[in-house]
Amino acid sequence: MDVAALVGPRKATSSVCFCLSHRLCSAENNALRGPERAERVRQLCAQEPPPGVVAYLKGEPVGWAAVHPRSETSFARSRRIPHVDDLDVWSLWCFRVRPGHRRQGIVHALVEGAVEHARERGAPAIEGYPVDNGVERVDPTMAYVSTRRVFERAGFTLAARTGSVLDGFPRVIMRRDLRAG
Template sequence: MAIEVRAASVFDDVATMVGPKRPDASVCWCLSYRLTSSKENLALRGPARGERVRELCRQSPPPGVLAYDGDEVVGWAAVHPRSDTSYARNRRIPHVDDLDVWSVWCIRVRPGHRGEGISHHLLAGAVEFAREHGAPAIEGYPVDNHGEKVDLTMAYVGTRTLFERAGFTRAADTTSVLNGFPRVLMRLDLR
């Protein structure tokens, strides 16, 4: 298997990874953290959420990266400057310093492709994407699960081990807890 990670500029492929089965469903679409305004996030309902993602896919930079196995999309990672996300004002996830860091906050692998190391490719691709766009550093906020199983619906933030294997180090503790596990701020310097 040769996984290739590319910028998430193809809306249909992003929709495959984060969109709902029913177009009228008001699911996350990976917008909950991407939008800086909780008011906008709550106001977007049903198909309007998908249309907002379509707009983001046309922007530079697009909203993240996608992993492909040949022509088939098999994974997604949301990555963007922290200042353009809700993490800019998140009280539970601290700011380490004043650098204009990027954040990676969602890593998803399609069913049928899990357990193949695709999340490692996605995180490496997110790091490279941020580097190519001039990020001085990149952060993630995974759970510190000490090897215990994380509920699949909460696993999107990744694990501390995943980030450590990609070269990230713990930069700070947080007061955020997900699925009963504390989240840690992991960081990788890109300079």
């Protein structure tokens, strides 16, 4: 499974995030261990809408972005990342680019792929929750949320500030309206 190659552990018995922490309730997320996590991702990938988009380079999976209706994620209940309004937005919250393929524009392609994924399924808008790091470098282990600048380059605008901080940087809500072309 291509998603597992991107977000899964090197060792099948490890219990890494697998991009499930914002998709499942806390109890289920904490209960799943090792191969059970991979199986849960397979189940999610078989559902409509799929839990994200994959970027390929010469047939090889090189990048992942998690995107889903906010109402079906933990962001629906977040106290730190507020709702901007009552619009039924989609959330774009996690990026993973395989080592050896970073700094090649794959994150930008993933953002556009996520936008199209949401648009094709009728989303009125899509929002992300990146760090607002200015020109400062973000630790690669914390770069999974991306940066404000990446979202701005993709036509997103600042919708709100949040109470969330990651790696010392404030997170913001960046939104792109999908209702008009």
